[in-house]
Amino acid sequence: MAVLASPFAVPAAVAQAAATPAPAAAPVSTLVKAVDIPFTQFTLKNGLRVIVHTDRKAPVVAVSVWYDVGSKHEPKGKTGFAHLFEHLMFNGSENAPGDFFEPLEQVGATDLNGTTSFDRTNYFETVPTAALDRALFLESDRMGYLTGAITQNTLDVQRGVVQNEKRQGDNQPYGLRRYKLTEGLFPADHPYGHTTIGSMADLDKASLADVKEWFRSHYGPNNAVLVLAGDIDVATARPLVEKYFGAIPAGPKSVTPPAPVPASLPGPASEVMKDRVAATMITKAWAVPGLNDRDAAPLDVAAGVLGGLASSRLDNALVKQDKLATQVSASYQNLAQVGMFVITAIVRPGVDPATVSQRIDAIVADFVKNGPTADEVSRYVTGSVVDRIGGLESVGGFGGKAVALAEGALYSNDPAHYRKELADLAAQTPASVRAAAARWLTRPAYQLSIVPGARDAYAEAQATPAKEVPAEAPAPAVKGTRGPIPGVAQVADLSFPAVERTRLSNGIEVVYARRTAVPMTQAVMSFDAGVAADVADKLGTQALVLAMLDEGTATRNSIQLAEDKERLGAEIGAGSSADRSTVSLRVPSANLAAGAQLWADIVRNPAFPDSELARVKNQQLTQIAQELTSPNGLAQRVLPTLVSPGSPYAKMRGSGDPRAVAALTRADLVAFRDAWLRPDKAKIFVTSDLPLATVRQTLEAQFGDWRATGAGGTKSFPATIASASPRIVLIDRPDSPQSLIQGAMQTGLKGTDDLLPVQIANEALGGSFLGRINMDLREEKHWTYGANGNFSRNAFAAPYVLSAPVQADKTGPALAAMKQDVAAYLTTQPMTAAEFERSINSATRSLSGEFETSGDVLTAMQANDLYRRPDDYYATVAARYRALTLPQATGALKSAIDPAKLVWVVVGDAAKVKPQLDSLGLPVEVMPASAVAGGQAASAAPAAAPAAK
Template identity: 80%
Template sequence: MANRAFLAAGTALAALTTPVLAQNTSISAPAAAPAPVSQLVKAVDIPYQQFTLKNGLRVIVHTDRKAPIVAVSVWYDVGSKHEPQGKTGFAHLFEHLMFNGSENAPGDFFEPLQQVGATDFNGTTYYDRTNYFETVPTAALERALFLESDRMGYLTGAITQSVLDEQRGVVQNEKRQGDNQPYGLLRYKATEGLFPATHPYGHTTIGSMVDLDQASLGDVKNWFKSHYGPNNAVLVLAGDVDVATARPLVEKYFGAIAAGPKSVAPPAPIPASLPGPAKEVMKDRVAATLIMKEWAVPGLNDKDSASLEVAAGVLGGLASSRLSNVLVKGEKLAVQAQAEYESFAQVGTFQITTLVRPGVDPATVSARIDQLVADFVRNGPTADEVNRYVTSTVSGRIDGLEAVGGFGGKAVALAEGALYSNDPGFYKKQLAALAAQTPATVKAAAAKWLTRPSYQLDIVNGDRDAYAESKAVPPAKVVEAPEQAPKGTRGPIPAVGEVAGLSFPTVERTRLSNGIELVYANRAVVPITQAVLSFDAGVAADVADKLGTQQLTLAMMDEGTKRLNSIQIAEARERLGASISSGSSADRTTLSLRVPSANLAAGADLWADIARTPAFPESELGRVKSQQLAEIAQELTSPQGLVQRVLPKLVSPGSPYAKAQGSGDAAAVQGLSRAELIAFQQAWLRPDKAKIFVVSDRPLAEIRQVMEARFGDWKPAGVAGAKSFPPASSSVSPRIVLVDRPASPQSMIAAGVQTGLKGTDDLLPLQVGNDALGGSFLGRLNMDLREDKHWSYGVRGSFSRNAEAAPYVLYAPVQADQTGPAVAALRSDVTQYLTSKPMTQEEFARAINAGTRSLSGNFETSEDVLSAMQANDLYKRPDDYYATITQKYRALTLPQVTAATRAAIDPAKFVWVVVGEAAKVKPQLDSLGLPVEVIPAAAVAGTPPATAAK
């Protein structure tokens, strides 16, 4: 389900890295000559053809022969805006029900999709639509069309009371999982505050617990019959397909489905209007006060839509946005500030969200936001601000359209245009409207809509307010006749033809004058260059008694260079449509560049300047520290954040990998000096520890010339850092560490065990073996806790693959009242898999089929290729590893896979971490036969100092 949230589940506060330096600086930005926006817009083109079946199904076909794959995307004109009162959450519930099999394809839909090697397969629901999508090998297109048509036309016979109860439970745990996050109740309150309850957009897509509980089998079947006919849908096929091939297949599988009623969105005041300004305050266990101001504005088909998008970008979407420059960097009133325009088919929302800096009066911040909005309404943006936002946005969309499907590829662009605007090519009109924006048009839209009454919600720290969703009533008991398997009438699911092998691009290696290795692959699908400067550092290189040093060093890298201050860096990046970001894994620290190839030279100049000459300005260090301290505090309120701080220390004691404890130690971060950051940078982020990875449409000779000019004369200074990996500890004692987090409707369960393996070992047999345990949706852990018991929204287990270790870890968020039974079930499932109930031949065949048939889809985009190049280098595999992996898969045997899995995982040695409400959870854990240690959430990491950084 698509869901909007200021802080995503388990995600730490985003670090904003463009501060203001002293006034009257004499530093000037370099003269760059970026490609004009008009040139970038011309690069966005998705040619298509379309036809409509007699039953009303609209079909759109886009041909893209870059890989032997086809994206299949079905969009239904039904979302939460179509739900009457008392039926909220039905559209989303049906999204789940339609994955549970149909009359001619009984059982879970993930089974036949995984068998064919489908990638990017999922479904989502939002206010305006429900969609289902998968990218399949060309040879599996007929099977995908059979499956999609069967759930469109032959579903209701497969919906039984047990299926309804199962998926109702899953959806309710998805809801609990969202509610369990810091600020997790924001969207409920904000939706109620901005729209009346009777408004089509007046309730959230996830719906009401009570409505979900009361949904009867008759209700849901009638809902399906009213909304899921072919005349209420758009089918997009994008990829290795053409109309001549597609039309007879679509006619064959969809043509006999009878038309149904056409969804009509209820009439609505568009946009809704508040009678006057409104404000509410909500209490929650949060690390920082959140202030959200929101306006109801027009939707995506309105003439003001592009202007409002630019207004949000200039105010709070760019790295150099006004809210960030003033509130975060200049006046230091907030640790994060952003603005967003979200456009729906009939309405839109304009939202400003700010996290108040600890110690600052929220009223002061609120008043300052109002002043900044008023100034923007009065004076509008500058031409440069408009251009920077449009250039950045168009660049990002070019990059995103490399994929044919998934959550944001070309099929999505065509489907959205057709469904929301009756024009598959509407994306072109949107880009043209963006490119045509001027300061005057943006100012006019802001003056028209941001002077209307707004709704404000403040979320402050305190015991969470009681809310209706925590008081769900049990569903009414239903007496139903014995369930029978649906009887199919369409014959068997189509077989899959010969799946074409992966054509992985040739990887070439060369060196710069100073020895830096350049690893390159050519991809000419989109005019974008992606590059990564990768250093042999990572979390394992963090300073043991000053955890968080690496993160603070990276956060300061683009706070200014010897030539540029941070504002100039941000603005130059935006003018080029470039993205420059830093990151780290357990073993590597990276500085990445994505830029339109037309702007490669100027983008590489900026990238190299940040990498080679960071200034670490003392004037900005205090502010950046305060942001990292806020991030640490946020992690102590998040279930995932708490787990990530506790589990590595238990699983890998004494290992450098145990340093992976969130954003570091608060006391250590507070005490770090500029000199210590420079020392870390010089020891680890240096040319003799660097490799450059590039995927581009430009030839290697040009790429090497660009890199040589920027990095070829870079020399290391001082002594290089060194990592030491002692033998893995064998003294880890199995136990449960219960982190007490009161008022948690869910418990986050995590566990880990050392395997004695390294990431450089051949783990392919183990990855195949894990597919049936925790590595896929159909894995036994997920199927047990989600599909059979419906205690969880999803469970996963995997080998955490680092260069020098590969522990097995699993994660399972479960409803609080089933925490103990869930741990018992997980222990039983793992033990049985490794002893009495090993992988079956059917599970083995499915894993091999999925692994080999999904290769073309897995490496569809340049980003996929770039990641694979880095992984091959880290794990010391040959550059053609993926070009030859099919033979490796086919050489495996079931006994070999079973033996490898049993040898790696000892079910008796797992260490468990549970984050939940101790008063409710501990009694459930005490009967499991493991010692239980209870610690408060506040004790997980160092407590931030009482005074915020200056």
Template identity: 70%
Template sequence: MQIKTLALAGVPFVALHAPAYAQTAQNPPPSPQAAIAPAVPVSQLVRQVDIPYRQFTLPNGLRVVVHEDRKAPVVAVSVWYDVGSKHEPKGKTGFAHLFEHLMFNGSENAPGEFFEPLKEVGATDYNGTTYFDRTNYFQTVPTAALERALFLESDRMGYLLGAVTQAKLDEQRGVVQNEKRQNDNNPYGLVQYKLLEGLFPAGHPYGHSTIGSMADLDAASLDTVKDWFRDHYGPNNAVLVLAGDIDLATARPLVEEYFGAIKRGPESKAPPAPIPTLPAPKKDVMQDNVAATLLLRSWVVPGLNDEDSAALEVAAGVLGGLSSSRLDNALVRREKLAVQVGANNADFAQLGQFTIQTVVRPGVDAAVVEKRLDEILADFIRTGPTADEVNRFVTTTVAGRIDGLESVGGFGGKAVALAEGALYSNDPGFYKRRLQALSRQTPESVRAAMRKWLTRPVYALNVVPGKRPAYEEAKRAAADPVKAAPDTPFQGTRGPLPPVGEVAGLNFPAVQRTRLGNGIEVVYAQRTAVPVTEAVVSFDAGVAADVPGKLGTQGMTLAVMDEGGTTNLDSIRLAEAKERLGAGIGTGGSNDRTTFSLEVPSANLQPGMALLADVVRNPAFREEELGRLKNQALAGIQQELTSPQALAGRVLPPLLYGPQSPYAKAQGLGDPKAVAALTRADLVAFQQAWLRPEKAKIFVVSDRPLAEITQLLEQRFGDWRGVGAAGTKSFGRSQPSAPKIVLVDRPDSPQSLIVAGLPTQLRGTQDLLAYQTANDALGGSFLSRVNTNLRETKGWSYGVRGSFNQAEYAAPYVLSAPVQADKTGPSIAELRTDVRDFVSTKPITQAEFDRAITGAIRALSGNFETSDAVLGAMQSNDLYKRPDNYYATITQKYRGFTRDQLADAMRRVIDPNRFVWVVVGSAAQVRPQLDSLGLPVEVVPAAAVAGGAAPAPATPAATK
């Protein structure tokens, strides 16, 4: 699906979703104290980061970078244009992003949606994004389809404007405006605008959001957007990166063939973008429909090519980026004044933005937190970081880059690193220079950069709970797209799309199984593309194992295990130990499983495995950590009651599965009253019943051989024994809700979130491939009927999806559609019609069938390019009782389907009349639209979804 990533400087991620789930040790493994020290030097890790490349430039100015990686028969094609929102003059804000959308709507020689020919060839990771400095388009395609991708990218670079019509402009303008409404509708959704306004003087290139203003989008005419394209999208303003199963000798003639005839355009010039310094400190306060006060501190600083940028990145990491950051340790762990903190140095091509965020714990005086925040920052600037803090941050950063090297494209793979360097720094190898610069940082260099840039006047913004004031953007009524005259097909001049050769089949790695001495099964696959090991300890628990009457027990158990330290390491020392290794250790879960995961450079595998075992087997469940994390969870629950997605996620499961189903326990972070009352004994009881060796399996994907992995696991887990009785699950009959609409009243919402669920008789352990393949046409892809209708045809939504939510004992069908508020009722009517037609008079067509089957087969190599994808497939195969070679044989299954077989499968399980609908929106505007749909309507206040507001956390005495 085309998801436009609208990254905005300094906008905080404020989700307040506490760490997921959890265990204590009955038979503790050997002490992991040795795990703290023996990490390899960061310089050794930096040497492992290498993306060799070759490059050339066409006579028309197109710069081409080629990286060869033969691990899979796929090639990443990534085109980056030197045009972003910073190039937009007054009155044309949002044009770069709007044109990003238009360039997916077909070109002169490839009319129709850009996704159609990409889907046909099995492309993966295909999308486009816009930011301050650039617009990019990317896809990973089978090697045999490379010419098709080059034709498409060159056609929209050199042969686009004949296909840009008034109808397409109106259509995509509506989509973009709904994307804006969707972003604005979230808690803290207006922070981005206020922050940019406070930091930059009027007219500064970086002073407006990438999404632009409603007024400017409304004013965009066909002539102005065409002029925008002519001025910015020439080959001389672009970088093309080809990474993967390709070499220079093959790439050059292909690029010359498809891009060589495109004429140069005007040279894109970076607008003057001085670094502004406020004349004096400035503070603003804004109200929003949020559960907790957010404190922001921000400065404009130098961009990524400045010598101080690396030092500022380290400063942000040590101050608020690491789990063991200064702000985390002081404000969250020790003093318990905040529930979330963070710091980030967003470095752009011409300048950067250094931002600190703190979410005040409900019940705490924000003024107290502000004072402590300023004191901590002042002390940090005065004294600087320690050498160990610098090393931990750099190690963590480099480890993340090593892991990212496994992907050739997408949002963050090797093609991205090369393209960013070429476009922003005139050096595709800038990624390595940056890592080397980070590794050279010292406490003094970081302190010097902070003294230089962070002692300037600060812009402070406090977002406080309250009624969001009416704002200009929301006053603009949503309008239906103007129905322009039908498009006249443009006669292209380049001939048909290139044919696709024989696509190589999937080479899924061989999966091996063995057992430890205590019977724990180990499921292993070897991948050698990067020197990284990923492991998951999976327990047969999950949401279904949560405690009736105490919902949130599992989540709190895992939060304390993940964040609260072990019997060997307190919470701070545990976080520091992970960072010294560059190890990611975390918890998670699904309806059926609870997991502990490890991702670590294989050079640090032995101490990393020791640390994982310590977390899994030796949780301390310290009372002070339990109190802290309960307060965070309660704040998170309050925040869930302000979020459209979280509200819908709480309301739907009991309706969909029936209130007695174990899966109905999926109630966000839990019952606030139950969470507030949880004791240490509750957590220990859950851990001993569910997170025990008899319920465990260990999944590993690594470049290291199975014998080495097994030996390490045997040392750390092989002597583990459970104590007491194990927990059990009961999946008896439970009655789902009768069809109705539950309207969750969230006043003043510019959008409504529609989520609909249909119980089916399916179970996840059945073969669901036919149903999932058929759903590609109904709701499973960007080209699906529901998305095409509400997004592309009606212009009422930014994106609509439908899928089977597969769990071990159930597989309901769920639709999700965020829509503009004034089209809530009509959108439900359209969705009902789409579903009804699909299972009656308009079943899957031959074209939809061919697209789904061919695309799925050809996409297999791209889908399983990374170890993370393989690890997920191994766990799914095990959970759903599929053979380990399931994906190695799936092509034959696809080829055995018929169109009638898929149509019949959907008719058997989809009953359009049995959906239950949840709508999160403004009842005053939405209720009249729903009353005409012929279904009972129940209205629930958002605050009542979790049984009323969460209990107020206890207020501790502030400490220093």
């Protein structure tokens, strides 16, 4: 293990365990060889750069278009334009008017989205191979034929959506930090000196002429990179790209603004702001070079060693040794022209923030002086390479192979730049990392402290509400100059991998599927426990047990465990759902034997040392306090008690009862472990490129002799669960620019029932972007960034849950609209044949994309087991979808949902919101946020529930 120089030594309290030899790990060079994305590229006459990568593991193609335009290109007075335009480009083009989600959902597109950053805007979707023509038509039409489809109505609606996206971010604890950090590091006139979301004032000022000119200036083919990755080759791709993009004329090329690289602060800067938060957050930040600089790799390693590893310098010292902070991290954000090196700490309540700030400074100074150890560098590099390997199993999405190729092309003029990044990482030494840290972390830093208190006034809170948009506006006519949107050939059904089962000699069942796309093994030890097994009068016990599993075993302390994991590139983590508690492993298959040894040590031999228990309890208590300042955290502590009274699922209230957690002892944790985390309640789910025989042999060596002792725990579910009587519980959270609305009711269904009919029927109501609830509140009224309704599927219940964060002045009307949308869908305006067809098409055609990765398959295997479905369920589900009829779907949904029985929780500023709710015909109970800690206030106790049907 790394030996840290005094005064940053391993705390004595966690150094008592006898050291054990670190498991042997495959060298980083072996892991790096596994990272390869072969590609071919060509450029059209209009300047469009095209990159093609072939991956035949699934019949899908990732389509990714990256434009060289981001917030750094925005001039003064036009902040937020790039992001606003990202939204506009989803609202139809001249030859494909209407929402782009409609034709793409029809073909089963997955990973369908768009994002904007400081440096670029991208649009991406993964489609069945048979739908590639359609995807290329749509992407090319919005590249070359968009302006005629942008109307004032479209602009006004999307402006409102973006402003609610902004409010949603602002409404979170520490939600204003992003503005302060950007403004503190860079001058106002610096290209990176404002956030991507922009200002309310600039968004309000955006005119139709402005946005059309913005498009003409930045979205030409010569300012873009198109990546096709997946079931495609260059011989097929080239004529298709020529066909759809070749006629688009070149436009201006975005000129990257000159930027000081990086901006230099004249001296140390410090600010303090108040917010309604539970604990002080300290952020220290430096402006540093970007991704193409020689110091990018060493700064990445420096951030990892300081605060990115589980055994990081800052975590060991501030959290584990001195117990000054409950959480600490360091990161290096490598933008195209600049970078940001950021250290963040959540101060332990009761600790002087100045002490934490000084300690961080001392640790950074020691690091600059002495640098990291070779072992620290190796551990961080190993983990980074393994993360890249895992991410590259996906062809598209937010982090797959298309992303790696596009980033390299756009930012570094080299699609294979990922190779250079990995080579640079692998070449780092303690000396190179120390030298980069000395060059940049000795420069002036910006410090922001966010302290508890009433939120400081800020300009955006005073922004005028978005203008009303006419309820109906004529859609632009299809120009038809390019012909109709291409149809879709027959989409191949999913080829779900064969699932095999075996048992270890002690009876633990192993459920296995082979996946060979990447040399990785993923495994989950799943226990029949979950939040439903939490101790009724000691809520939070299960969460604390899981948090303590890797805080020390019989032979390793927490730091030794963390270091051994990092040497292997292994991730071992605990988690839970309503019905299951899990301990998972992800490791390069070359390191499976050693990784399984560590995994077994954590699962079988947790020591729950008293020396660590007080610290981890304090972290959990701080997490609970943070939940009580968050809109979602508040709602999720109250809603379960109203939706599932008398059921074990009512225990699903955040991280626990703070009074109970504070009183928990080591004996409580041992008792829960003995009752629930035991071999007779366990199953192991595995995906791997290794054969089952090899995997079983490895698992047998680590778990085969594990025997249960004593009696196991039991869970008792009532025959029926009925929600509380309809009401609105208003949780008062002052100064909230948005209100979070959640409504729910029990349906009488269980997760083990066949929910396919109700899920299909719900797709057009609340289950997708095109669902009526989202289209009403977001795309028509623009009161929210997103609204949905879905079945919350647990083994013994499947309540229906609605959710929408809405601007505060529209809280009452939004709740009424959601209720009306549901009522109309179930009565006068039922699901149409077209909506049903779209839902079936999307469900069947998206299957190959939904199960592209090993993680997807692993999740499906666990779901099939939990819901008592056959292992080949997904191999046969397409036929089940096609056999479903519209009357069957609508009838099932109508039987399950009654909008009159919904119980509502609203989190918002009661002074502004309650008058809006009083007229809705339901009793309104106001609860101060301070009363939510135990899950519900006395005034909000559920009334006697009506008998279930």
